[in-house]
Amino acid sequence: MFFKLNTSIGQPFYVQLMQQIRHAAESGALQDGDQLPGIRTLAEELVVSPNTVARAYSELEHEGLLELRQGSGAFLTIKRRARGLTERVQAASRKVEDLIEELHQEGLQDNEIWRLFETALFHRAEIGAE
Amino acid sequence: MNPTPVIETIGLSKTYGKTDAVSGLNLRVMPNCITAFLGLNGAGKTTTIKMLLGMIRPSGGEARVLGRQIDSSDESVELRRSVAYVSESQRLYDYMTVAQIIRFTRSFYPAWCADTEKTLLRMYELPPNRKIKSLSKGMRRKLALLLAFARKPDLLILDEPSDGLDPVGIEQLLETLVSQCSTGTSIFFSSHQIAEVERVADRVCMIHKGRLVMDASLDEVRESYRQIDLVFNALPDEYELRMPGVERIESRGHQVRMIVSANAESVIERARAYYPSSTEVSPIGLREIFLDRVKEN
Numbered sequence: 001m002f003f004k005l006n007t008s009i010g011q012p013f014y015v016q017l018m019q020q021i022r023h024a025a026e027s028g029a030l031q032d033g034d035q036l037p038g039i040r041t042l043a044e045e046l047v048v049s050p051n052t053v054a055r056a057y058s059e060l061e062h063e064g065l066l067e068l069r070q071g072s073g074a075f076l077t078i079k080r081r082a083r084g085l086t087e088r089v090q091a092a093s094r095k096v097e098d099l100i101e102e103l104h105q106e107g108l109q110d111n112e113i114w115r116l117f118e119t120a121l122f123h124r125a126e127i128g129a130e
Numbered sequence: 131m132n133p134t135p136v137i138e139t140i141g142l143s144k145t146y147g148k149t150d151a152v153s154g155l156n157l158r159v160m161p162n163c164i165t166a167f168l169g170l171n172g173a174g175k176t177t178t179i180k181m182l183l184g185m186i187r188p189s190g191g192e193a194r195v196l197g198r199q200i201d202s203s204d205e206s207v208e209l210r211r212s213v214a215y216v217s218e219s220q221r222l223y224d225y226m227t228v229a230q231i232i233r234f235t236r237s238f239y240p241a242w243c244a245d246t247e248k249t250l251l252r253m254y255e256l257p258p259n260r261k262i263k264s265l266s267k268g269m270r271r272k273l274a275l276l277l278a279f280a281r282k283p284d285l286l287i288l289d290e291p292s293d294g295l296d297p298v299g300i301e302q303l304l305e306t307l308v309s310q311c312s313t314g315t316s317i318f319f320s321s322h323q324i325a326e327v328e329r330v331a332d333r334v335c336m337i338h339k340g341r342l343v344m345d346a347s348l349d350e351v352r353e354s355y356r357q358i359d360l361v362f363n364a365l366p367d368e369y370e371l372r373m374p375g376v377e378r379i380e381s382r383g384h385q386v387r388m389i390v391s392a393n394a395e396s397v398i399e400r401a402r403a404y405y406p407s408s409t410e411v412s413p414i415g416l417r418e419i420f421l422d423r424v425k426e427n
Contacts, residue, residue: 007328010356010413012349040312047304049164049332050312 001029001036003046013048017056025065025078036066036074134197136161136285136316137182141191144177144340151177152340154191159318159335164311166331167320168420174340175320176217179289183215196285211239214283218290220274222262228273229258232280241282250276253302267294275303279310286310288319292326304330328416336423343423346391351416356394358401359410360386366404373400378422389414389422 001024005013024030036042039057043050057074060066067075103113137159144152152174159165169175180186182195184206193200198209223231232251236242251258254272265273271294278286292300300323307330311317321327327334328348336344354375361384368379371386375393379386390397398409 007352008413008415010352012352014349015353040309043308043312044305047301047308047329049330050308051163051332 003042005046005048013052014055014059017053018060021056021060022065025076030076030078032076032078034076035072036076038073133161135159135194137193137195137318139178139182139191139193142178142181142188142193143190144174144181144186145189150340152181152188152337155337155340155342157193157335157342158345159316160333161316162311162314163332164307164317164319164330165333165335166327167318167335167337168322168324168327168416169320169337170322170424173337175337176289177340178337179215179217179287179320182287183213184209212284213287214278214281214285215287216271216274216278216289216291218293220270222270222274224263225261227259227261228256228265231262231273232258232277235277236280239281243280243282246282247276247280250279250306253306254299268296268299271295272299275306279306282313283315286315286317286319288317290321291319292321292323300326324415324417324420334416336420338424343426344419348416351419352413354390354392354394355414355419356390357412357414357418358388358390358394358397359408359412360388360401360406361408362386362404362406364404366401370404371397371401373397378426389419 001020003017003020005016009016021030021036030036036057037045039050039053043053046053057066057068061068061074064079065077067077069075100113108116135158137157139155139157142152142155142157143150155174155178157178167175167178177186181188182193182200184200187201195209196212200206200209223234226234228251232247236247250256250272254269254276256269256273256276262270262273271291275288275291278288292303295303304326307317307319331348333347334344334351335342363384365381365384365386368381371379371388373393373396375390376388376397377391378389381387386401388397394411398411401409
């Protein structure tokens with residue numbers, strides 16, 4: 001893959017590398033199992049300190065996006081991860097709105113719906129459900 | 131996690147007559163890093179480096195290189211084996227050919243790396259059978275670099291290594307610095323070229339008029355150094371805006387320009403209390419910081 005480092009955007013090089021690798025993984029430019037160049041090779045290519053590349057790789061390894069194998073470089077590990085939290089919250093919020101709409105049509109008032117939700121959640125907490 | 135510095139100076143000073151070439155320098159250079167020593171011509175870079183190598187005697191203070199006291203003569207031989215040095219005034223044996231001096235130098239260093247020798251000979255396009263006295267300045271520089279790099283030293287000290295090199299030569303030099311660092315050599319190089327420092331260095335130590343004016347990692351610089359431009363109807367007192375991280379405040383009419391090395395957010399928060407009609411924050415490069423430090427001192 002191609003990298004581009006910018007000295008004038010006020011962002012450490014290792015952060016720029018991490019973002020570009022993440023973006024390549026999201027856009028499909030990099031796929032599961034793809035190999036990235038070794039630390040030394042990439043540092044020489046970009047003419048940046050090897051510590052910069054090492055830091056980007058090790059933080060991405062920590063995030064679970066890269067797997068570093070001794071001597072053979074870095075491999076992408078894109079798993080079917082759970083959808084992002086924001087996405088899930090948005091979907092849930094749509095479901096809740098639909099439900100409220102439906103209950104309105106059945107003649108329930110906001111305060112009654114509110115109590116129903118509260119009671120249901122309270123009940124779940126009481127019985128120790130998740 | 132605090133590794134021993136490869137270079138450590140405490141109050142290192144050098145006086146020539148009444149001139150302080152270097153004064154009270156406290157330097158810490160960490161291992162496995164590329165550290166740039168940035169300063170204008172005549173800022174004290176070469177004097178510092180020569181003291182570190184035991185080539186001139188300090189007027190005051192002390193220094194350790196690879197954990198060894200620099201002025202102890204028993205240790206200086208050991209030190210010279212593990213530290214390689216390239217300077218602008220390097221003397222090479224003029225009567226030898228390129229191949230001869232390589233063979234000659236190799237015989238002193240058991241850790242000599244034949245691979246590096248071969249790679250650099252090719253990359254630098256050095257003619258093996260040419261006599262050193264008939265090499266151009268740039269070629270001599272490249273030869274000196276090859277001899278230093280192929281030794282696989284623990285510490286490389288380079289005084290203005292890019293001087294006399296053309297843009298391609300500089301690029302090759304920086305690439306070689308990177309590959310040396312990735313095989314475990316610590317690098318300390320002086321330069322007045324901000325662009326090369328900004329690209330390749332992990333840390334930068336800035337010296338001006340013999341004094342250390344900045345010591346920071348480039349990541350820190352990119353992450354935390356900001357210029358904040360504010361416009362006020364009623365200008366607050368400068369004193370009100372002074373807080374940790376503020377390096378400089380300048381005002382012109384209704385405008386205030388601040389350079390901060392940290393805490394940009396709290397500085398802006400503080401400024402908000404004075405109702406600025408405009409607030410602008412922008413990253414600031416090594417070049418502006420350097421010029422600012424030079425101006426200030």
